[in-house]
């Protein structure tokens with residue numbers, strides 16, 4: 001079983017995002033970069049499948065600037081076998097250009113499963129996985145919280161509003177991982193040491209110009225300073241009054 | 251006349267989802283600015299009855315795509331129908347809900363057409379005949395305005411943000427049937443089972459009132475007091491990741507960066523500290539109430555109203571007081 005996991009480097013979720021002088025991009029100088037949290041679920045799932053079958057290979061595919069190597073190493077430290085980096089400039093590439101470049105490399109690779117995170121927590125686009133599926137003509141189930149392989153088919157469960165869907169698909173297939181799929185492992189020291197020795201294959205791919213651009217960025221309106229209504233249960237009648245008369249929320 | 255604004259609607263078992271009215275209404279607003287018409291696609295298996303209703307929200311023309319395979323959402327079938335409809339309608343703008351269905355379908359359509367998509371938008375404007383799409387990025391830490399360099403311009407819209415207009419019984423739309431050929435062979439992936447949640451339960455993303463509990467709830471049993479409060483005001487229960495990871499509440503109820511992004515009228519946070527990842531999911535709520543025993547808890551910086559105190563005393567009292575108001 002060959003599994004490819006597409007993974008992206010993103011700012012740590014604790015990062016305070018600062019808007020750059022051009023008001024179109026963010027300042028990247030002080031950012032602590034990590035492997036996208038949803039991609040950790042995808043890597044973990046790939047490793048669990050490989051371990052269960054006792055055979056196979058897990059390859060990480062990432063597109064990004066040189067610094068992406070550290071996110072790739074995190075995935076390798078978890079236990080992935082090898083990795084490919086499509087090296088780009090640090091500028092913004094939209095989802096379709098990213099998907100096209102990934103598909104360009106993927107079309108020459110052999111795999112049974114292609115895993116993505118549901119979303120990259122920088123652009124929050126939720127696009128690249130299903131776009132790659134569309135470009136490669138593969139079936140795709142997004143935002144999955146369970147994955148079972150049986151008789152050459154895959155059965156995945158995804159949550160929808162007020163319920164869940166269980167989808168059975170041919171393979172090879174594309175899946176995007178949601179929280180709930182598994183608990184990503186922490187890399188062991190041995191894994192971290194081994195990851196340093198694994199080579200990362202670098203590829204050059206022509207990348208399309210973006211078809212969408214950011215023209216302006218701002219901070220969300222700050223909520224006006226709230227009020228502490230009071231202490232303990234005695235403050236409740238006043239709260240109810242405010243909710244009804246001032247906020248008109250009930 | 252400019253090319254149409256095209257809406258892909260969402261229904262379940264012959265009833266439109268609330269978000270469909272929101273999106274048709276927004277499509278009308280945009281179309282009026284562009285001087286174009288609104289065409290709505292209604293895919294399903296028995297939907298011709300309800301389709302006409304969208305006229306009352308501002309659709310000019312409705313395309314009904316009926317087939318047993320479309321009874322419930324399944325990617326391969328819906329994408330085929332949507333792409334066929336788009337070919338016929340030739341729109342300049344495509345709007346779709348940023349729901350489980352829309353988030354799955356929209357990128358397929360965009361890639362199929364070779365155009366860009368703006369996901370989970372919270373604002374749309376028309377600027378010089380083109381769409382400017384505003385959407386949160388970096389977990390709501392910034393808002394970014396996007397301009398399209400491809401057409402059709404596709405945007406998925408966050409539920410509960412765009413107001414649905416009052417339905418106007420005096421307005422109607424022309425209804426046409428979309429000719430489609432669909433067979434099981436079109437489906438590389440098939441729906442094996444549909445698991446329905448608790449009947450009649452509103453999803454967090456569509457709820458007007460959410461009562462949310464965190465680690466301060468201490469045990470799964472204690473959520474009873476939040477359910478009681480939610481029942482009184484017609485709300486639903488949410489949770490922080492700490493509560494979900496402890497196994498107290500299902501993942502579907504998690505609010506935050508790795509859970510759901512919600513925008514209710516009222517969000518009541520009980521025993522939730524207000525971590526940056528939790529705020530990412532609920533800071534666009536219209537009114538936030540925090541109940542926390544720690545006056546230094548960061549949630550108070552984001553809350554419109556706060557009570558410092560023990561939630562096990564405050565919440566039951568709140569339920570009592572609200573009962574008096576609601577019963578009136």
Ligand SMILES: Cc1cc2nc3c(=O)[nH]c(=O)nc-3n(C[C@H](O)[C@H](O)[C@H](O)COP(=O)(O)OP(=O)(O)OC[C@H]3O[C@@H](n4cnc5c(N)ncnc54)[C@H](O)[C@@H]3O)c2cc1C
Pocket residue numbers: 013037463464465466467489490491492493504505506507508509510520521522523524525526527528531541542543544547559560561562
């Ligand atoms: C990548 C990543 C993604 C994440 N995604 C999410 C996410 O989607 N959603 C999310 O919620 N978190 C998320 N987190 C976790 C987040 O960082 C916090 O750990 C979490 O939100 C804390 O939950 P909490 O507020 O319930 O618990 P705590 O931070 O422990 O707060 C509990 C609060 O309860 C109060 N309390 C205790 N007892 C009482 C009482 N009797 N009465 C009143 N108040 C009381 C305390 O004063 C405290 O403020 C994520 C973290 C990471 C790293």
Ligand SMILES: Nc1ncnc2c1ncn2[C@@H]1O[C@H](COP(=O)(O)O)[C@@H](O)[C@H]1O
Pocket residue numbers: 006007008036038039061062063064095098115116117118119120121123124125126127128129
């Ligand atoms: N530059 C990239 N390199 C590799 N994978 C990516 C890249 N961008 C996005 N992805 C994958 O696509 C998923 C969704 O990303 P997005 O559509 O940007 O929210 C991510 O979780 C990754 O699995």
